[in-house]
Amino acid sequence: MPHFEAAAGHKVFYVDGKPFTVLAVEIPWWDLIYGRYKETESVYDRLYPAAEKIGLNALKVPIKWSMVEPEKGVYDFSYIDHTKSMAEKHHLKLVLNWFGHYASGDGTIYGNLTGELYAPMYIVNDEKTYPRAVDGDGLVYHNAASYDYEPIINREIAAFRAFMQHIKQVDSQTHTILMIQVENEIAVFGVDRKNPKMWRDHSPATNKRFADNGFTDDLKFSAWDLSYNWIRRITEAGAEVYPIPFFHNYVGGEIADWMVGGAPGEDVQTYLQNCP
Template sequence: MIRTLIALVAFISMAITGAAAADRPIPRIEGRQLIVDGAPWLLLGGELANSSASSRAYMAPRWERLAGLHLNTVLVPVSWELIEPEEGRFDFALVDGLLEDARAQHLRVVLLWFGSWKNSMSSYVPDWVKRDTARFPRARLTDGRAIEMLSPFAPANADADARAFAALMAHLAISDTARTVLMIQVENEIGMIPEPRDRSPLARAAWAKPVPAGLPGAGKSWAEAYGNGADEAFMANAYARYTERVAAAGKRAYPLPMYVNAALPRPNAAPGSGYPAAGPLPKLAAIWRKGAPSIDFIAPDIYFPNFVEWTHAYAALGAPWFIPEANRAGAAEAPANALYAIGALGAFGYSPFSIDDLAPGGDAGLADCYAMLAGLAPLILERQGGDRLAGVRAPVAFDGTTDLADQVLTMGATHLTARLIDPWVPRAQQHPETHGAIVIQLAADDFVIAGRGVTFTFAPVAGKGATGILAIDEGRYDNGRWHPGRRLNGDQSHQGRHLRLPPNRFSVQRVRLYRYD
């Protein structure tokens, strides 16, 4: 009965919103971009702390502050327990209120579905699920103990989650004609802990079956096919298939883009005991793609210093992507990370965590960085996925060691060498992990370079002659339109020797080059 009602609501909702959809198309993924209102969208985001969105009153004074940080999108949790307090009875008043408050500040929203799992645990499932362990079985450890984690091998668990998620999506299809909601994160940091494999009776029965068709090693046992990684591969397949049941039910009601996020491992960490095993990590991407085709992409939650390493691993998967959690919002390196992910690796968005907990003035320059990126957005989006957009920042290893070697960008006929230490400020007073820049090629010898703490010199790719600076103008972009300020052909450019982005503030500079022998 509930399934039939959800399907009927979804059908009616699509009919009701058909006219509105013609004016405001449903957000979608196209290539490596997020398309909003029919055009590419650069997602400048921030994720709320986990409990903030459970109270509209708590959030009320915070929306204006979020808009003041120059965000255009807020990542907002929606927990299963609050929308379905009794089985089959749904209450979306809180969701509607939060979306109304976001719209009042001209903010868009990505909803985070805290359904069966949040950081591996089943802490946000409704009371009636938690109490009925016979109908909704838990994962178990090797010694037989149950843990507070729904087993992904139980059809009843997936069915209940899918029904609730479909009801939420059907409601959004009716109520969110403004298209405030851009995407949905399905579950949160799925993974098995403190052991790498569920040992419940249903899981043991699944383990005894061969690897299913379509996966490497199909027909073999999991141990034969995957060796030491068998436990994690087995669980990744189970989690992906469970997530697919939830996501597919939601997409049938309202086909917004959907993704899953991963908690990342430290170096040499053991699956399960060292990190949540079997989440959507790059090494498991093929299993996740096969098991959950309704998921548009997988995304990392990066809380470790080796940001560059992890972003390269996800960008290499070739799918659209963004970073839903990039450490805490006040982290000093957050602006440099945003510039690098968007400029160097084609991320369509960036979002640090706990954005609503920022103290006044504690954003470490993120607001200024977002304001700068918002002005540059039309130029960035036009060049995403091509060789006319680049970015630099110093790679930092997991142990905090920073690689300050010069980086060379090749754009057209020009080598751009980026020095990540400022030449005019004593080294001891600098924090190179906060330095970063985005480079946009406008024409053959015309570049926009924006950021802080990076100095650029220019040379011809052919190696013959020299590349000189005709002019450097400081200024700003407003919705892609250039507003020039000072001409920087004197001390600021060392009399035409380089382009310098000061380390203490964000700067947007436009440089025009020429060739001479």
């Protein structure tokens, strides 16, 4: 199983008993179209031979939750199988990126309802069961789900467990899939977050959680809540099934100082502590 080992004060990644340096690029996802996922699953096939030709040894492939669970409780892993087959054909490994509750820096469950649908449509269409995030002025955002209501977290945990179970079934012997990135460039709202009113969800459940845990700083709360109540729980559920390496990307600093996850005053150490 792919794993890290400590060596001379450093962490070294091993695959099949040998050190492995991942040389990869990420392929796109927006031309994989909702309602036509099977029809469009080959749209990026040209990138596999291109990666092999330029000397890469892996590709990073986004996997949208809406592709894995097209209907509630019904799972489809055909795109995962397709990417694995293409990678093996071209002597490549894979890093899979779970695009779940939020993805792509927008902090939204969808950017559009074609190529940027991240959460399944049953989540998008049911605001009562899966409440939406609220900004500091009380405005509700249909495309941003609150991260403090258990139903959506539980649904994503179930889907991620099924995702990892399938990976275990098809890849535990071949080790084509090296590791999993859990979520992508998380945030709260799909708008410019230089506005402090966007630094956390203000839905009733989140307001209660904010007060009950003694927070006064919105950014510190969002870092804690997103990492501890959501990312960690999803990752641990997947690791119980198949414990290959998991990681999470953090967008911050001068590149994107408006992100919840990297806004001024927010401590990346929170993520390191809650998602070790």
